[in-house]
Amino acid sequence: MANLRSMAPWMTCIVVTLLLNSGCETMPDWDSGMASGTHRAEKRVSKAEHQRMLFLTDRDPDALNWILKHRLQSGMSRASVEKELGEEGEFEESSKWLKASGGSFRTTDDAYKWGPDKTGRSVYLMFRDDVLVNFHPEDFNLD
Secondary structure, eight states: OHHHHHHHHHHHHHHHHHHHHTTGGGSOOOOHHHHHTOOOOOOOOOHHHHHHHHHHHHOOHHHHHHHHHHTOOTTOBHHHHHHHHTSOOEEESOOHHHHHTSSSOOTTOEEEEEOOOTTSOOEEEEEETTEEOSOOGGGGOOO
C-alpha cells in the first residue's frame, strides 16, 4: 500500500500531462495580446478606401484619377462605379455633346457626371443599360 501511495502523485502528473498534450490541435490560437488586455481592434483602411475618402472630403483630383485608373473598368455596373467613387453620379440629360465628341457611343447611352474636383474638373462616364462602356483606365495615367 505504501508503494501505491508514493506512485499516485507521479501517475497523476503523467495522466494530466497526457491529457493536456492530447488535444492541442483543437485548441484555438490565442493572441498573447488578448491575455494581457492590450488587444485592440484595428481597422485597416485599404488604398482604395483612402483615395475615395480623399476625393470625397478634399475633392482631390489625384485621388479621383487614382480611382479611375485602378478601380474602374468597362463592363462595371453603375452601382459598382458609384460604390468605387463613393457617391452617385449626376445624370446628364443634355449629353448629346458628349456622344458627338468622340468614342463609340450610341444616342441611347446615358451620361453621368462625377465632380467637380477642387480644380473644377468633372468626369463624365457613359453607360449602356446601366453598364459602363468605352472606358479606358490608361486615359488616367498618373505619370
